[in-house]
Amino acid sequence: MTCANCVATIERVTAKMPGVAQANVNLASERGTWIFDPAVVSDEQIIARIGDIGYGVATAEVDLPLQGLHDETDARTIEGALKKIDGVLKVNVSSVTQKANVQYLPTMIGQGDLRRAIAAIGFTAIAAEGASGEDAEAAAREAEFRHQRQRLIIGLIFTIPLFLLSMLKDLWHANVIAVPEILDQFYMWPGSWWVFLALAIPVQFYVGKDFYVGAWKALKNRAANMDVLVAMGSSVAFFYSLGPLLGLYGAHLYFETAAVIITLIVLGKYLEAKAKGRTSEALKKLMGLRAKTARIMRDGVELEVAIDDVRVGDTVIVRPGEKIPVDGVVIDGRSNVDESMITGESLPVEKGPGDKVVGATINKQGLLKFEATQVGKNTVLAQIVKLVEQAQGSKAPIQRLADQVSAWFVPAVIAIATLTFIGQMVLNSTAGFEWAMRAAVAVLVIACPCAMGLATPTAVMVGTGKGAEHGILFKSSAALERLGNVKVVVLDKTGTIT
16 A cells, blocks of 8 residues: 555445445554454455455465374364354365464464364364464565565666666757767767667566556556556656657657656655554564463473463463563462553562462562463453554544545546646647646646655554553554643653553
8 A cells, every 4th residue: 555545445445345334444554444244245355355456465374283183074173163263264274294274364363363273172283483463464564665675776777877868868959068979979879769768668667567557456446546646647758758769759758757757656665665664663562572482380280382372271380580471360479570561660569369460571589370361362461552553553533634635636636637738738829749748747746645645644653653662552543633732741649641
């Protein structure tokens, strides 16, 4: 997604699907939330529809080694159990390889949920590496960043010499500057214009391919996005230049205009992809606070397991200096626990039998044994992370204006560009086709609605992320917006603000 029009297109097209009650997409966090009737439409169908209009959804895939699997009947049983889980897209269980290949939505479920579902029907799944939701989303962002960087590098390789040669040629023709003899000979050479074409083609049709694909998919779904504007603006300049090249009309080429348009927009996309990667750092830091493993007692045996494998009711053992892995109630031992990351209170809190402990806090002194009461997405830390994610993904009241404008913005720009062209041709007696074309292209390119669509969601994402770094959590972007009008803040005696 690149602008508010992308968001509006996805929301509008998916909201029209039977069974979909609501669609809400956020540009900065690159996340969407859908409320739908699973009896009418599935998440796979929604994902497929998003793909049809030119966008994609980050998914994760994991191979889980299985124990206790004997035949194909067991394999089908496991497949059936996993397919019932919300967020699971595809499942393939093999009794030969003793593995379950699962494709799922990492923002909805985790590897631990899959293993618990398998354990519930009497089988055991062993943890696999590199299948977390954060990994899948990070991989998608990194792939986008690499793609934009590759486009930018190729664009610069061809655009810079094309731009310099074209500009020097214009200045040379106007007798503004003198060029070296080798360039003088190059400009006099009849094949020099074909060199300009050769430099422009890779930029137009390789670097600019994404714009054409995006424009086609948008128009196919009766929508218009930024890709339409870029594709139109650069194509007019490129294809008009073929006329003078073939001796049909005119005497001026605009290949460098088309190339510069595309390369500058790709530069913007590259910087945007880079910035989006940075804005999620605060959330990654929050997720990094939790422990990775837990020490538990099962059947009288002390085991060290992945945190996703801790179940409600397990007895968890925490030694001095270790992080408490999940939420629970102390059943044995006494210690002081540093809960500053949750409460903001700097002094450690004394804990004994019957007291509650919170995951990701630090046990300072004695050995503690407690019963796990909240695990996985139900822990306090997971709820905090969810709260920050929801705040980052929510729309501020001021953003509604941008969403309303974006619905008709691109068609309006195309209409204005057309009127500009006609006006220059009809009302300006000195303007020729070239001048009118340049004016229309300028309208198309300058009007790209990136800033309008990105400004508010990016500000919300950065603001809530920075707040989370300093222990300030916003329940919604509306609260963040209203905070701008606050004149006085009253603190209680401890300095903790709720």
